[in-house]
Amino acid sequence: MSLSVDVFVVGADGEKQVLDVPEGCSDSAGFESWRTRVWGAPVVRSLGAGFFPVLADADLHLDPGQVPAFLRECLLLRENLDKIVAGTEPVRSTAEHRAAICDRLSIIEEAARRALAMGGGVLIW
Secondary structure: OEEEEEEEEEOOOOOEEEOOOOOOOOOEEEEOOHHHHHHOOHHHHHOOOOOHHHHHOOOEEEOHHHHHHHHHHHHHHHHOHHHHHHOOOOOOOHHHHHHHHHHHHHHHHHHHHHHHHHOOEEEEO
């Protein structure tokens, strides 16, 4: 099982509509185990992250107004990627672990930027 990141919009009827992932994009936000091993890890919490650690206990649901702050948190993680890699246990080599985190973070950032551009929200589930 793996985590997915999706963009949603709220329709005129107040219902959330999860959008299809655009061609050429991915929705992979990491393995299910990353809820605690990476995104909710103590090292991520120690950086002051508030959104990603939610994944340790629940799905992450970001309303449109939260997306700019979430993108800032993504930048915080990106700027501290070496600390995150050092503070989490790799499944394979350290280099592969770093690349996997970087790739998944890029996918999450891309989804958040799409959400921001259309006034939508983000789900990681």
